[in-house]
Amino acid sequence: MKNTDIDKLLKSNNQENINLYFSQVLSKTKDLDKENNRIAFFLILLIFIYYLTDFAAIDSINLGFLSIKNVESIKIFIPLIFSFIIFRFVVINSHKAELKKIIRKIAFEHFKFDNQNLDILYTDDFSRTVMPVSIYDELNKFDFKTNVGCLNSLIMIPLVAVPALAISISPFVIEWFWLKPMIIDFKNLEFISKTIVILTIWIMILSLVYFLKTMILGVREEQEPTGNTV
Numbered sequence: 001m002k003n004t005d006i007d008k009l010l011k012s013n014n015q016e017n018i019n020l021y022f023s024q025v026l027s028k029t030k031d032l033d034k035e036n037n038r039i040a041f042f043l044i045l046l047i048f049i050y051y052l053t054d055f056a057a058i059d060s061i062n063l064g065f066l067s068i069k070n071v072e073s074i075k076i077f078i079p080l081i082f083s084f085i086i087f088r089f090v091v092i093n094s095h096k097a098e099l100k101k102i103i104r105k106i107a108f109e110h111f112k113f114d115n116q117n118l119d120i121l122y123t124d125d126f127s128r129t130v131m132p133v134s135i136y137d138e139l140n141k142f143d144f145k146t147n148v149g150c151l152n153s154l155i156m157i158p159l160v161a162v163p164a165l166a167i168s169i170s171p172f173v174i175e176w177f178w179l180k181p182m183i184i185d186f187k188n189l190e191f192i193s194k195t196i197v198i199l200t201i202w203i204m205i206l207s208l209v210y211f212l213k214t215m216i217l218g219v220r221e222e223q224e225p226t227g228n229t230v
Contacts, residue, residue: 001098001101001102002221003101003105003221006101006102006105007105007109009021010105010106010109010110015110018106018110022103022106025099025102025103025106026103026130026131028099029096029099029100029103029131029132030132032092032095032096032099033096033131033132035092036089036092036093036096039085039088039089039092042085043082043085043086043089043171046078046081046082046085047082047174049074049078050075050078050178053075076192076193076196077196078178079175079178079179079182079196079197079200080196080199080200080203082171082174082175082178082200083175083199083200083203083204083207084203086171086172086175086203086204086207087203087204087206087207087210089171090207090210090211091210094210094211094214097214097218100123100127100131103126103127103130103131104124104126104127107124107126107127111126113125113126172204172207172208175200175204179197179200179201182197183197
């Protein structure tokens, strides 16, 4: 949803409708936060299962809710499943960013909370206190998000920005390490393996394009004058 669409929505509805909409947006952010936690769990689980297959003594896994009889046979499918979960993760976080933008607008327009000078990459204190707890947002509530405190910025950049970036790109790096041997030996692979490699690469490219396109459109929109006044 564009900024102009959000402004139009807020101006064309009464306070009761806006309160209802605000409640639904907050509820959805909580649902997406739970979904993100599940995705993180399954990504870690897939990594765990993939490298377990390197141990010849292990031929089955039983985690209570999940029982795998032949670990080696599913290894070739893990990169494809992993890529789909990554795509799901990218889409969910893009949608979550859109909800965060709506909350920022409601905070400014209806709660008179001044957040217009804060960079879109950071979460204002109003949004931070009504949305599910985020370690990244909690760390960024310090002076790192302002023009004050150079020393604090020098400390927070390696402590917050660098680890956050590393965590964000690590699934793509892991996927690349998994695919690289298969790409090199592509002509010798069986049909099913070739199909999996092609589908996995297609999904990963789709994830990157979706992420970059969303980010570029978001930055471009934030650079446009809004004309908002308190």
